[in-house]
Amino acid sequence: MSTRRKFLTTGALAGAAALAAPAVHSQTTIRWRMQTYAGPALAEHVIKPAIDSFNKVAGDEMQIELFFADQLVPTGELFRAMQRGTIDAVQSDDDSMASPTEVTVFGGYFPFASRYSLDVPVLFNQYGLNEIWDAEYSKVGVKHLSAGAWDPCHFATKDPIKSLADLKGKRVFTFPTAGRFLTQFGVVPVTLPWEDIEVAVQTGELDGIAWSGITEDYTVGWADVTNYFLTNNISGAWAGSFFANMDRYNALSPRLKELLKLTMDSSHYYRQWWYWGGEASLRVNGTKMKLTTIPDAEWDTVEKAAIKFWDEIAAESPTKKKVVDIFKKYNADMQKAGRPYRYG
Secondary structure, three states, X not given: OHHHHHHHHHHHHHHHHHHHOOOOOOOOOEEEEEEEOOOHHHHHHHOHHHHHHHHHHXXXXXXXXXXXXXXXXXXXXXXXXXXXXXXXXXXXOOOOOOOOOXXXXXXXXXXXXXXXXXXXXXXXXXOOHHHHHHHHXXXXXXXXXXXXXXXXXXXXXXXXOOOHHHHOOOEEEEOHHHHHHHHHHOOEEEOOOHHHHHHHHHHOOOOEEEEEOHHHHHHHOHHHOOOEEEEEXXXXXXXXXXXXXXXXXXXXXXXXXXXXXXXXXXXXXXXXXXXXXXXXXXXXXXXOOEEEOOOHHHHHHHHHHHHHHXXXXXOOOHHHHHHHHHHHHHHHHHHHXXXXXXXX
């Protein structure tokens, strides 16, 4: 009886201890490396808050280490590094990271494809661009996760731009496709590492920048080295996305995929209001750059040239034509809808 009693007591205590003790799982934290094409000052707004939030919620389950422009690899090599798995995820436009897809030319600032920041998510979520991007990136082993809008594309220059003639010969840092379009007006596109731009303007290597709106000019320091801001823009909103290595993304649990989606949505939302409010406020209250404007009648020639440019791009492949047709359909719908969607 003594032995039996001792066995029962020991067993009961062991059972109670097992119930009270927390379950121990052999789990290794998933770690991703993500690089953005934004430099540190800009990343503080356009990506870091969202990634900090993700890491806080995901905890030991997953952590994303964020790297800034050119920190691990040059921006132009981001796609290849992600495809190889050297890095796990990227926030960039297609154009800057040189994606080998049929839709690359439309990333960044495709001339006059958007007038306002809300155009970009509507084009992707309601007019079919998401499906096209997903198909194109799936072909090359990369997951297109989510597209969103940033700021419009304006010129920030050392000398005033008051007519198209003033653009001739200006050496400008800009996006590949935007540069290709602007060459017909005498602009000389220059490609440099992002962190070298401010010094290049100061030394005279660059005459200006067509890479952002006024919010970004102030945020990253470009407003300190340029004197003028041209109110005409060649695009109402930058189009960029989050991407991931396909294998690394597929390995995530459904819960982590959903958390990643919520994180990207929060990043898109932040940019919507941060840029929209900043563009207006700094035009009105900013003290670092004087505003200049090319008259509407003259700027209309640039807009007409953009439509011709669209047709040239559309002639390059059936997929590009499909995207251009969506742009045309969307803009026609907005014109018919009238104010506040389109003016004139």
